[in-house]
Amino acid sequence: MPHDHHDHDHPHTLLPSDPALRVKALETLLVRKGLIDPAAVDAIIDTYENRIGPRNGAHVVARAWNDPAFKADLLADATKVVADLGYYGRQGEHVVVVENTDEVHNMVVCTLCSCYPWPLLGIPPGWYKSDAYRARTVREPRAVLADFGVTLPEAQTVRVWDSTAEVRYLVLPQRPEGTEGMSEEALMALVTRDSMIGTGLARTP
Template identity: 65%
Template sequence: MAHDDHDHDHAHPHDHPHDHDAHSELGEMDLRVRALESVLAEKGYIDPAALDVLIDTYQTKIGPRNGARVVARAWVDPGFHDWLQRDATAAIASLGFTGRQGEHMVAVFNDDSQHHMVVCTLCSCYPWPVLGLPPTWYKSAPYRSRAVRDPRGVLAEFGVQLPPGKAIRVWDSTAELRYLVVPQRPAGTEGWSEEQLAELVTRDSMIGTGLPRQPGAAPCAT
């Protein structure tokens, strides 16, 4: 089973501005999807209400909450941390988070010397059971290409400034393997409960395009 990963120790020049929002091609795709949904609903092949419930489940109930619980457990439980390193699929499943798009998981751990970042260069493979629906920018062509060529520049555009000597490793998701980044636990959280820690874990920090919230920071969507 082949997959690529890339090591980057320094920044490369920007090729094109990186837009985290939908591009024109994605807007066109959204229109096509909506048109297809309308046709399928008219023919009775799908139930729009059921589809709305499914989408809401992944966006608001699963979202990044499952992944945040996995990360928080790894932060407080050394045994679970080691299990997550050895067999992420089984460790994540033990918390009840399993299903399609998450059958084969690998957890990669940020530390003082290395930062991990996830992309899917061929399409948009993403661990739905732990992170919910992929954000629009994750599926965009600019992110998929530039994350490999210029990861430090892409991170800067997300507001993430890493120390100059910190290496960046980019993991390319495939249909066979999907990755979960385990960010570093924020300082000043000694004695915090697992539930409190989970509130600091953002979706972007588990993709590698962000960092966990710091204690006292206002909640945010990602």
């Protein structure tokens, strides 16, 4: 058979099977060849994990909670509104915001790969890219929510949105009770990354 060989020097045989280890091995190889700067890689990761997101998304949510006019504009044309705030760029070209209410709870998944609004939420978590999450969220969203510790009333519908290369979704979580009069900065601390994906709820103060 043409492919039935034992070439242990083939590049693929030198990479570990675990995805994280494969990434580390590739990074090490690229650094040794002088093709990437490890400091630059660390800076990019820090930017997306801590400065770009999910703080940007939390800012959008907190402002929507405090400003009805902003919220209306956000739900009507999120792409323009978040771009006006400076939250745009790669993986965030077209954003749609969906609002959680007493009647509907929204969840976001990308069934084909891992499309995700990077400018608003930063780097997607590992579980978001997993086959299990991508497959189960569409079939049994309540079971997936239960895995995240979220139990919703039976009367509340769960709606799943499938992100694509053309459209990325951000969930506007319900505002927690007892937060009236809180500043935008204080409200931001209650917004979690998972609540903006729909696999979690906003924190209570």
